[in-house]
Amino acid sequence: MLPYLLLVPAVILELLIHIVPMLVGIGISFLKLTQFYIANWRQAPNAGLANYRYALDFNSAAGKQLLHSFFVTIIFTVIVLVVSWTFGMAAAVFTQRPFPGRGIVRTIFLIPYALPVFASVITWNFMLQRDNGAVNHVLVDQLHLAGGDRPFWLIGQNSFYSLVIVEVWRTWPFAFLMLTAGMQSISQDLYEAAGLDGAGVWAQFRGVTLPMLRPVNRVLLLVLFLWTFNDFTTPFTLFGKGAPHQADIISMHIYQNSFVTWNFGTGSAMSVLLLIFLLVVTGGYLRLAKSGSNDA
Amino acid sequence: MREPMWFKWTRAIGLAVLALFALIPVWVMVTSALKPLADVQERFTWWPSHLSAKPFVEMWKTIPLADYFVNSLVVSTVASIASVVVALLAAYSLSRYRFRGRQAFSVVVLSTQMFPGILFLLPLYVIFVNLGNTTGLQLYGSRTGLIVTYMTFTLPFAIWMLAGYLDSVPRELDEAAKVDGCGPLGAFMRVVIPAAMPGIVAVLIYAFMTAWGEVLFASVLTDDSTRTLAVGLQGYATQNNVYWNQIMAAALTVSVPIVVGFLVLQRYLVAGMTAGSVK
Numbered sequence: 001m002l003p004y005l006l007l008v009p010a011v012i013l014e015l016l017i018h019i020v021p022m023l024v025g026i027g028i029s030f031l032k033l034t035q036f037y038i039a040n041w042r043q044a045p046n047a048g049l050a051n052y053r054y055a056l057d058f059n060s061a062a063g064k065q066l067l068h069s070f071f072v073t074i075i076f077t078v079i080v081l082v083v084s085w086t087f088g089m090a091a092a093v094f095t096q097r098p099f100p101g102r103g104i105v106r107t108i109f110l111i112p113y114a115l116p117v118f119a120s121v122i123t124w125n126f127m128l129q130r131d132n133g134a135v136n137h138v139l140v141d142q143l144h145l146a147g148g149d150r151p152f153w154l155i156g157q158n159s160f161y162s163l164v165i166v167e168v169w170r171t172w173p174f175a176f177l178m179l180t181a182g183m184q185s186i187s188q189d190l191y192e193a194a195g196l197d198g199a200g201v202w203a204q205f206r207g208v209t210l211p212m213l214r215p216v217n218r219v220l221l222l223v224l225f226l227w228t229f230n231d232f233t234t235p236f237t238l239f240g241k242g243a244p245h246q247a248d249i250i251s252m253h254i255y256q257n258s259f260v261t262w263n264f265g266t267g268s269a270m271s272v273l274l275l276i277f278l279l280v281v282t283g284g285y286l287r288l289a290k291s292g293s294n295d296a
Numbered sequence: 297m298r299e300p301m302w303f304k305w306t307r308a309i310g311l312a313v314l315a316l317f318a319l320i321p322v323w324v325m326v327t328s329a330l331k332p333l334a335d336v337q338e339r340f341t342w343w344p345s346h347l348s349a350k351p352f353v354e355m356w357k358t359i360p361l362a363d364y365f366v367n368s369l370v371v372s373t374v375a376s377i378a379s380v381v382v383a384l385l386a387a388y389s390l391s392r393y394r395f396r397g398r399q400a401f402s403v404v405v406l407s408t409q410m411f412p413g414i415l416f417l418l419p420l421y422v423i424f425v426n427l428g429n430t431t432g433l434q435l436y437g438s439r440t441g442l443i444v445t446y447m448t449f450t451l452p453f454a455i456w457m458l459a460g461y462l463d464s465v466p467r468e469l470d471e472a473a474k475v476d477g478c479g480p481l482g483a484f485m486r487v488v489i490p491a492a493m494p495g496i497v498a499v500l501i502y503a504f505m506t507a508w509g510e511v512l513f514a515s516v517l518t519d520d521s522t523r524t525l526a527v528g529l530q531g532y533a534t535q536n537n538v539y540w541n542q543i544m545a546a547a548l549t550v551s552v553p554i555v556v557g558f559l560v561l562q563r564y565l566v567a568g569m570t571a572g573s574v575k
């Protein structure tokens with residue numbers, strides 16, 4: 001009996017904040033829940049599948065925008081994932097062996113992760129300002145690039161690159177942290193044995209470090225994918241309530257569709273579609289990872 | 297092993313570039329916080345030409361920063377402590393007992409971690425508003441609503457990390473305590489908790505940081521009187537003037553305690569993460 005009793009508080013909270021809202025959310029996605037009905041949602045008229053048809057009608061403006069937002073998010077996630085992992089891995093390998101100043105370097109690398117997101121991203125927002133920002137100061141005033149024009153970084157096509165850079169800045173230290181932690185459990189003997197066999201730095205990385213980090217990487221890549229794909233805080237702090245079209249990633253898109261236009265039915269339908277997508281991707285990934293580990 | 301020259305050079309350059317990338321925003325934040333308003337409205341300069349401490353004084357007046365600070369402090373403190381207590385109980389159960397539904401519980405709790413926050417936000421908002429209308433229980437716009445939400449938010453990761461930590465506390469310790477006449481609760485309180493203290497501290501920091509930096513739910517579930525720093529800081533930009541120096545001063549002020557706490561205790565956090573992930 002005791003093991004169940006110990007779980008009761010956790011179960012109640014999970015039910016209250018996660019499970020029940022999720023079920024309610026699925027329910028709402030079948031309702032025509034606009035701002036008139038929010039205070040009394042049981043009176044909202046039934047919409048059947050209309051919200052889903054609205055979101056998935058790729059001939060209409062709404063459907064096209066959702067599809068656009070979905071692809072922007074995919075590209076954004078893939079770039080951020082690859083770059084963050086590469087930076088994190090490089091930093092972890094470079095700091096694997098002791099050298100003077102290693103502790104300081106590691107601490108510096110963790111600062112972007114330790115800073116509260118809203119505080120650091122608002123600083124990036126300042127840096128990316130057109131007239132008084134640091135980025136244009138470097139590019140235009142100091143390096144004389146861009147032909148004398150001061151480009152905008154928070155609207156237009158550049159806003160996508162800005163979002164990628166800021167997201168990488170705040171994500172790669174986490175990859176570094178996880179990979180560093182994983183490397184600490186690799187036995188030094190393995191490197192010595194490889195060294196005796198004549199393996200150089202690169203061969204040791206390929207032959208010892210990468211294979212030994214496989215369990216960490218398996219978790220890390222999934223976590224990075226989900227965090228980046230679902231991230232809201234960075235674009236919201238960088239752009240405000242409405243993201244530019246070119247950087248309109250999915251969580252911002254749904255937020256905009258729900259709280260700016262007050263149409264909760266379609267917002268919920270989009271959330272449910274997003275959930276299904278994430279379930280399929282995660283399920284497929286875990287299955288692949290499992291069969292991969294059986295082969296190894 | 298001897299490191300070849302090319303590796304040493306690549307390492308030096310790579311580390312320098314990454315350190316620069318990590319630190320530039322910090323430099324901008326610190327120096328801009330010390331500039332007079334005119335200097336942050338004109339062309340950016342890497343070195344402040346005049347130093348001014350005024351932004352740190354005026355930032356409290358432009359927006360009700362102190363109120364936001366108190367809100368953030370209360371919400372983050374209560375939510376993180378409560379979350380650790382709840383997670384500790386669950387983690388102890390998962391680590392020490394084998395029972396039906398154990399696997400299912402872990403899977404369900406951990407999988408909520410992968411769902412987008414927006415999925416819970418809309419229904420939670422609707423539930424809070426309707427609960428207030430029908431029962432008078434004010435969760436929308438209250439600190440309580442935010443605390444309960446944040447507690448649950450950090451629960452999956454907290455349970456996962458603590459269960460990993462408790463697994464590393466030998467069961468023999470519990471048994472020895474029971475032989476000495478402690479009940480299961482006594483063994484838990486007097487033996488397991490002290491042994492798992494580094495893990496508990498790590499989870500506490502993680503939960504506090506998460507609550508302190510959360511924006512999505514705070515932007516919807518709070519009103520003017522319960523607004524937290526994460527949302528409130530945007531207030532400097534909606535005035536007629538954008539007080540960039542005050543924004544940077546405020547951002548710096550709300551970051552320092554978090555960064556210092558994190559850096560002091562990073563060892564525990566790293567150890568806690570590996571306890572959960574590397575098995």
